[in-house]
Amino acid sequence: METDSFAPGASDVIRARFRMALSPDLWIHEVSTAFPDATLRLLTGVPVDDRALELGEVRAADATAVAEAIRTHRDVSAYETVYADTRRVIGRYEADEKGLYEFLWDSSLPPEFPILVEDGEMEFDLTATREQFEAFGATLDERGRPYDLLSLVHTTDRETLLTDRQRECLTVAHRQGYFDVPRACTLAEVADTLGVDTSTASETIRRAVDRVVGRFLLDSE
Structure with a gap:
């Protein structure tokens, strides 16, 4: 990940938006590819042991069907509907998907929510110092994870x-x-x-x- 066009400084801040393919073994990949026109938004998530506690939103023409696919997935438990109408459902649940966050935690950067998921891909924002940004890029490269850098802004404020x-x-x-x-x-x-x-x-x-x-x-x- 190259940022050589920017002069480093102690107060430099980089904000970037990434698109990245999800690992096929994650439940959210399976659900999002089964409903490619749906938008799934992870509003917040906290890894706990080998699982994650999450608050997620579904937006789709038939949001109830997507939410039901999440609720009944083998890797999702304790699903509780917080809000629902025909096109939007918000649910709180536990899920087996710590891998979704591991590459961020390994680079000492907590994920920024919401994380957007559509058709097997996720988009997320990252705010970091130049050093943290380069470490994050190194983590992605070491893991061999392909990604698209959608936007990048460098600022001192x-x-x-x-x-x-x-x-x-x-x-x-x-x-x-x-x-x-x-x-x-x-x-x-x-x-x-x-x-x-x-x-x-x-x-x-x-x-x-x-x-x-x-x-x-x-x-x-």
Whole structure:
């Protein structure tokens, strides 16, 4: 993983977004490939012994069917539905999938949630110093795990960090009138322009707005 175009510094921060194929032996790979049009979001997860305690969300045309496939999977236990409607289900459960986090823990970097899973692949964000970022890349290389680096932003200010994708989403949403009152376009139209699904567009815009508002409030103080 190369970052030679950036000059190292003590306060340097790198924020990156990765896409990585899931190991076929994980239950979430099996479920997500069985329902390739569904979006699974791991909202939080904590490895405990040989299992993981997780809060996960399903978004699909028939979210109930996907949630049922998760609940009845042999590697999932103690499934409890927290919220459900026809297109969205949130559940709390235990799962045998510590391998999903091991490569992050091995590089001393906790996972950043939510982790997005679609059709056997996961996307996640990583914020690290240059040294931590390079160590993470070395861990991936040593394990022979293929990945795509979707975006990378280098900054010396943690509070003003916006990824290129976040900036693009905000720009498109603003240009099309998504923030107008009343709105001049729908989230689906913004997502279509960006070439992503609505859940991805919504999450990216939410993260970007949160950072912009947070910086504004910080500056005001």
